[in-house]
Amino acid sequence: MRFEFQPIGLCRSPYTDKFGIPRQPRLVTAAEARIELLAPYDREEAFAGLEGFSHVWLLFVFHQDCLEAGWRAQVRPPRLGGRDKVGVFASRSPYRPNPIGISAVAQHGLERQGKGQGKGLALRIAGADLLDGTPILDIKPYVPYADAIADAEGGFANTPPQARFQVGFSEDAQRQLAEQDADGRLRLRALIEEVIAQDPRPGYMDRYPERRVFVLQLYALEIHWWIDGERALVTRVHPVQP
Ligand code: SAM
Numbered sequence: 706m707r708f709e710f711q712p713i714g715l716c717r718s719p720y721t722d723k724f725g726i727p728r729q730p731r732l733v734t735a736a737e738a739r740i741e742l743l744a745p746y747d748r749e750e751a752f753a754g755l756e757g758f759s760h761v762w763l764l765f766v767f768h769q770d771c772l773e774a775g776w777r778a779q780v781r782p783p784r785l786g787g788r789d790k791v792g793v794f795a796s797r798s799p800y801r802p803n804p805i806g807i808s809a810v811a812q813h814g815l816e817r818q819g820k821g822q823g824k825g826l827a828l829r830i831a832g833a834d835l836l837d838g839t840p841i842l843d844i845k846p847y848v849p850y851a852d853a854i855a856d857a858e859g860g861f862a863n864t865p866p867q868a869r870f871q872v873g874f875s876e877d878a879q880r881q882l883a884e885q886d887a888d889g890r891l892r893l894r895a896l897i898e899e900v901i902a903q904d905p906r907p908g909y910m911d912r913y914p915e916r917r918v919f920v921l922q923l924y925a926l927e928i929h930w931w932i933d934g935e936r937a938l939v940t941r942v943h944p945v946q947p
Contacts, residue, residue, distance in 0.1 A: 710842050711743075712743060712766070712840035712841055712842060713742060713743060713746040713841055713842065713843065713844070714740040714741055714742040714743050714746065714747075714827075714828075714840075714841045714844075715740070715741050715743070715838055715839065715840060715841065716738055716739075716740055716741075716763070716765065716830075716833065716835045716836075716837065716838070716839040716840075716841055717738060717739050717740075717741055717827075717837060717838075718736065718738035718833055718835050718836065718837045718839070719736055719737070719738065719837070719891070719896060719923045719924050720736070720835065720836050720837055720923065721836075721837045721922050721923065721924060721925065722836075722921070722922035723769065723770075723836060724905060724921060724922070725900050725901075725905045725921040725922070725923065726834055726835070726836060726905075727834045727899075727900070727903055727905075728783055728784070728797075728834065728866070728903075729797070729808075729834055730808040730809055730810050730832050730833055730834045731809070731810065731811075731832040732832075732834070732865075732866065732899070732903055733832065733834075733896065733899040733900055733903065734831060734832050734899065735831075735892045735895035735896040735898075735899050736831065736832060736833060736896060736899075736900075737829070737830075737831050737892065738829075738830050738831070738833045738835070739816070739827040739828060739829050739830060740763070740827060740828045740830060740841050740844065741825070741826075741827045742826045742827060742828070747825075747826040748826070749815060749826065752815055752828070755812065755846060756814065758812065758846040758847060758848075759811060759812070759847075760809050760810060760811055760812060760846075760847035761809070761810060761812045761828075761830070761844050761845060761846055761847055762807060762808070762809050762843075762844070762845045762846075762847055762852075763806075763807070763808045763809075763810060763830075763833070763835070763841055763843075763844060764805060764806070764807055764841070764842045764843040764844075764845075765805070765806045765807075765808070765835060765839050765840060765841050765842060766804060766805060766806070766839065766840045766842060767799035767800075767801075767804040767805070767806055767839075768804075768836075768838070768839060768840055769836055769838075771799045771800050771801075771804035772804055774800055775800070776793060776800050776801050776802045776804075777793065777800065778792060778793055779791065779792055779793065780792075780793050780796050780798040780800065782796050782797075782798065782861070782862075783907070784861060784862050784866070785861055787907060791861065795860065805842070806835070806839075808833060808834055808835065809847050809852070810830045810831065810832050810833045811830060811831045811832055812828060812829070812830050813829040813830065813831060814828070814829055815827065815828055815829070816829055828844065866903065868899075868902035868903060869902060869903065869904040869935075870901060870902050870904060870932065870935060870936060870937040871902075871935060871936050871937070872897065872898040872901045872902055872930075872936070872937045872938075872939065873936055873937070873938050873939070874894075874938070874939045875938060875939065875940045875941075877940065877941065878939045878940055878941055878942050881941065881942040881943055882894055882897075882942050885926055885942055885943075885944075891924065893923070893924075893926075893942070896923060897921075897923065897928055897939060897942070900921065900923070901921070901928075901930055901937045901939070902937070905919075905921065906919065913932070916931050916933070917931060917932075918930070918931050918940070919931065919932075922945060925944055925945050926942055926943065926944060926945065927941070927942075927943055927944070927945050927946075928941070928942055929941035929942075
């Protein structure tokens with residue numbers, strides 16, 4: 706059996722690079738994104754009734770690297786420090802036989818950029834864990850009575866990951882932040898804080914040289930930071946060099 710699916714839309718998110726993307730949805734709530742719908746799905750009528758639902762399920766393709774890389778029967782989840790192995794079907798790894806992801810995210814309604822049918826219809830969402838440009842296969846309402854299971858067991862991921870660092874900004878970084886997000890529309894400060902607080906460093910590396918500088922990319926900006934004990938210090942926020 707073979708199946709062929711076309712995306713119904715593309716996710717536009719702040720995450721323009723894989724490093725720093727949270728490992729599950731809603732861990733970084735300041736991440737505002739949208740699903741830009743592709744024809745013929747860019748029709749308001751296809752979303753009639755969705756306004757009553759606060760959250761939606763996104764089904765999407767892990768399109769970057771995962772299709773070419775293929776899958777392995779066992780993976781090392783970051784949640785287990787990137788050392789211990791579990792079966793791929795006991796994990797949420799992007800490297801799976803069919804590299805399809807699922808994320809439940811908040812939805813904030815439709816917006817239209819241009820005028821008329823077929824002109825830039827998008828669904829606004831928040832808290833996604835999707836790379837910018839991710840192809841979306843489907844959108845479904847999150848139905849609490851069916852989807853939220855109060856007594857479910859979460860295996861090796863039974864509790865939510867805790868924020869690991871307090872995030873501070875150098876004076877230079879604060880000035881650059883103010884320049885890059887003058888009207889606060891990107892919620893850049895909160896976004897950087899939440900992303901770094903989660904500790905995006907790969908789990909399998911537990912030793913780093915002191916004051917090693919890490920570079921994250923959000924939107925078209927590079928964020929430089931390093932770790933100092935329980936704190937992370939952001940030292941630069943500047944446009945990605947072409
Ligand atoms: N919530 C989804 C799930 O459970 O199916 C995704 C979980 S997966 C562990 C999240 C990671 O997938 C992110 O941290 C990022 O590294 C990766 N990712 C997100 N979008 C991707 C894409 N379009 N292509 C490849 N990897 C992606």
